[in-house]
Amino acid sequence: MTTRQVDQADDEYEKAMAAYLMRHTDFLVRHPQVLAKLHVPHGAGGAVSLIEHQVSVLREQLATERGRLNHLVHRARDYEELSARLHELTLKLILAHDLEHAHKALQDALREQFNADAVALKLFPLEAERAAADPLIGSFVDFVARDRCVCGPLKPEQTRALFDDTPGIQSAALVPINAHGQTGVLAIGSTDPARFTPDMGTDLLERLGAIASAKLTDLGQRR
Helix, strand or coil, rough: CHHHHHHHHHHHHHHCCCCCCCHHHCHHHHCHHHHCEEEECCCCEEEEEEHHHHHHHHHHHHHHHHHHHHHHHHHHHHHHHHHHHHHHHHHHHHHCCCCHHHHHHHHHHHHCCCCCEEEEEEEEEEEEEHHHHHHHHHHHCCCCCCCCEEECCCCHHHHHHHHCCCCCCEEEEEEEEEEEEEEEEEEECCCCCCCCCCCCCCCCHHHHHHHHHHHHHHHHHHC
């Protein structure tokens, strides 16, 4: 039998033994004499008992799980705070009696409560002829056709079209708006390039877009 064959046989035996132990997790309980003889090499040299090693592993796993739990709690608190701000903004929109006041409510709330560095609400006509002639729509043609928010850095022409009066915008959240006879975008800009990223959650932003769209539709139908 060659050395390679011996190594392969040892590997197969170890796999079979590991599989057996996984199926019979009480094996070491039923055979304490085996447990007493087992030692695991320690990272700092020497050896520790299997029980000590298991305790160490469990402590590391517990620390990891605590870190994950703390992260989830932090995210939940942030989400709750944002939900409260969205609720307050919704109330302000309900009280807006015309488009000008609705626009101002969005601007003020997003700047003051959501710490936005810039806010822009751009509505586009749905008529194909007018839309094709508008360069602003041309820079957002892909976004206008979709129903989901987009977050991250913008193209230079998009940044200029939306935030021309606010220099230094590095990232933005684009929220689709579908109002009465119009479609468009609610843009929230930040000078922090990491504030809005492509992988961030957009549930609350899309909820905001639905609320703003409903209010703008209601006001548009009153005109």
